[in-house]
Amino acid sequence: MKSWVSFWMAGILSAAVLIWPFTVQAAPPSVSTNAETAALIDVTSGRILYSKQGDKPMRIASLTKIMTAIVAIEHGNLSDKVRVSKNAFGKEGSSIYLKLDEEMSLNNLLYGMMLRSGNDAATAIAEHVGGTVEGFAYMMNEKARMIGMERTTFKNPHGLDADGHLSTANDMAKLAAYALHNPVFQEIVKTKVKKAPNPNDPWDYTWLNKNKMLNMYDGADGVKTGYTKTAKRCLVSSATRNGQQLAVVTLNDGDDWADHAKLLDYGFQNYPLQKVIGKGDPVEGTEYVAGTTFMYPVLDSEKGQFTSKVQLNAANSINNRLGEAGKLQLSLSGKPIGSIPVYTKGSPRLKLPERPAFTFNQSDKPVVGFADKWLYTIQFLVRVLFTGRSV
Numbered sequence: 001m002k003s004w005v006s007f008w009m010a011g012i013l014s015a016a017v018l019i020w021p022f023t024v025q026a027a028p029p030s031v032s033t034n035a036e037t038a039a040l041i042d043v044t045s046g047r048i049l050y051s052k053q054g055d056k057p058m059r060i061a062s063l064t065k066i067m068t069a070i071v072a073i074e075h076g077n078l079s080d081k082v083r084v085s086k087n088a089f090g091k092e093g094s095s096i097y098l099k100l101d102e103e104m105s106l107n108n109l110l111y112g113m114m115l116r117s118g119n120d121a122a123t124a125i126a127e128h129v130g131g132t133v134e135g136f137a138y139m140m141n142e143k144a145r146m147i148g149m150e151r152t153t154f155k156n157p158h159g160l161d162a163d164g165h166l167s168t169a170n171d172m173a174k175l176a177a178y179a180l181h182n183p184v185f186q187e188i189v190k191t192k193v194k195k196a197p198n199p200n201d202p203w204d205y206t207w208l209n210k211n212k213m214l215n216m217y218d219g220a221d222g223v224k225t226g227y228t229k230t231a232k233r234c235l236v237s238s239a240t241r242n243g244q245q246l247a248v249v250t251l252n253d254g255d256d257w258a259d260h261a262k263l264l265d266y267g268f269q270n271y272p273l274q275k276v277i278g279k280g281d282p283v284e285g286t287e288y289v290a291g292t293t294f295m296y297p298v299l300d301s302e303k304g305q306f307t308s309k310v311q312l313n314a315a316n317s318i319n320n321r322l323g324e325a326g327k328l329q330l331s332l333s334g335k336p337i338g339s340i341p342v343y344t345k346g347s348p349r350l351k352l353p354e355r356p357a358f359t360f361n362q363s364d365k366p367v368v369g370f371a372d373k374w375l376y377t378i379q380f381l382v383r384v385l386f387t388g389r390s391v
Contacts, residue, residue: 031266035253036232039169040263042271042297043177043238043245045338049271049297050263054170057151058251061226061234062094062117063172064159067140068125069110069188070179075139076129078107078184087133088123093160093228095120096207099200108196108205114188114224115207119158126157133157144171147178161230169249176223176236176247189222189238190214213237217261223247239264244273244297271297276306276330279354283342286310288325291341292354296332305333310342323349 031050037058040050048054081103089100096118098104104112106128113121123133130136133156140154152172155165167175179185192214196205213220219239226234232252237260239246246267248260273295277283281290288310296306312326313319320326327339343349 031263033250033253033259033263034255035169035250035259037169037252038248038250038259038263039173040246040248040267041173041177042267042273043180043247044273045296046174046177047271047297047337048170048173049246049267051170054173055151055168057166057168059161059165059228059231059234060159060167060172060251061161061228061231062159063167063224063226063234063236063249064154064157064165065113065117065122065226066172066175066179066224066236067143067154068122068136068157069114070175070182070185071136071139071143072106072110072125072129073182073184074143076106076125078105078110080106080128082106082109082124082128084120084124085127088120088127091119091123091158093119093158096205098124102199104196108194110188111191111194111196112205112207115191115194115209117210117225119160122158144175148174159226159228159231161228169251172236172249172251173247176238176249180222180238180245180247186221189224211235211237212257213239213260216257217264221245235260237264239268241268242272244268267297270299274298274303277308277328277340280350282345283308283310283328286342287345288328288342289345289347289350290328291324291343291349294330294338294340296330296337298332302332307331307334311339323347 033052035052037053037056038050039048039054041048082105084098084100084102086100089098094117096112096116098120106125109121109125112118113125126133126136130139136157137154140157144152144154149167149171152167153164155162192209194207196207198205210225211223217239219241220237221240222238223236233254233256234251235253235256236247236249246264248263250256250259253259274297276294276296277290279290279293283290308331309329310326311329313324323343324341325344326342328342329339330337
């Protein structure tokens with residue numbers, strides 16, 4: 001019970017620290033897509049720069065595996081050996097052709113899942129990290145709530161069609177931005193070719209990434225393809241240029257490669273990152289300095305419309321005792337866009353390495369133990385028995 005409570009406390013704290021305000025910016029008529037729904041997001045700030053029916057619930061096919069990957073990375077041990085169960089073996093749909101009772105590291109399974117969209121790999125990962133597929137789906141939904149995916153419900157870890165397994169372009173953009181701040185996730189999704197040991201044959205597994213954007217678009221570095229007969233073509237892609245990373249989501253788009261290139265070009269050309277304030281810069285009208293750099297993507301017409309307000313911590317508060325004088329609340333055109341800590345000039349905390357809001361420290365992540373996994377499963381079963389709902 002102590003482990004379970006600690007896990008949930010860690011989750012609550014991480015949510016409080018990591019979530020930044022997502023704001024939707026409708027695109028001008030000059031940009032359009034063939035997608036039924038779409039979204040473009042700036043990864044650093046979380047600002048949604050373009051949205052077409054972005055809150056419409058849709059099937060998302062294997063884009064589901066983005067959540068599967070980030071939950072497994074955060075709560076699993078990448079060096080663990082994962083045994084392939086009967087449930088995972090021969091899972092329908094796309095596969096990396098795992099054998100029954102085969103063992104593979106969680107790290108390599110993540111590559112197989114994300115590069116080749118292996119449903120067998122996704123199922124094996126879910127059972128290992130969550131105890132059961134149902135327990136892992138519960139973890140996925142809790143993570144969705146933590147990062148503000150308000151119109152999303154996950155029923156499984158692979159994205160095969162299931163009643164109620166739905167998300168939106170805006171929610172998936174939020175998830176992509178969140179996941180892309182994890183260095184392990186970033187490394188996996190930008191990999192074009194991966195080799196992994198094969199215990200069944202004298203040759204290694206070799207997986208080629210299905211994401212054609214990695215070869216089609218300059219600066220492309222992720223993320224995931226998806227398709228089922230009912231979801232149609234789904235795609236999340238990302239690219240980095242001039243220190244700015246953007247991510248695009250399209251759902252049901254028959255011309256997704258071209259649309260993603262168009263939307264990425266649109267974002268880079270119209271919403272370059274602007275430094276609002278730099279680490280150590282004086283905060284106007286106060287004796288304090290900025291504790292970190294704050295960057296934000298803006299249109300030319302929006303430049304000069306930033307405002308800020310300092311909110312000081314109580315003198316006897318823990319944060320103040322640790323050297324954080326307060327927060328600088330930042331707004332654009334009167335709408336809040338984020339906050340950064342402020343310190344007294346010369347504070348030793350200014351010498352600490354600068355960390356963006358969404359960096360991950362592998363040693364800090366909670367690892368789900370055996371008891372925790374089964375608690376998820378028990379909670380799932382109790383919920384179904386007494387409420388008739390799985391989420």
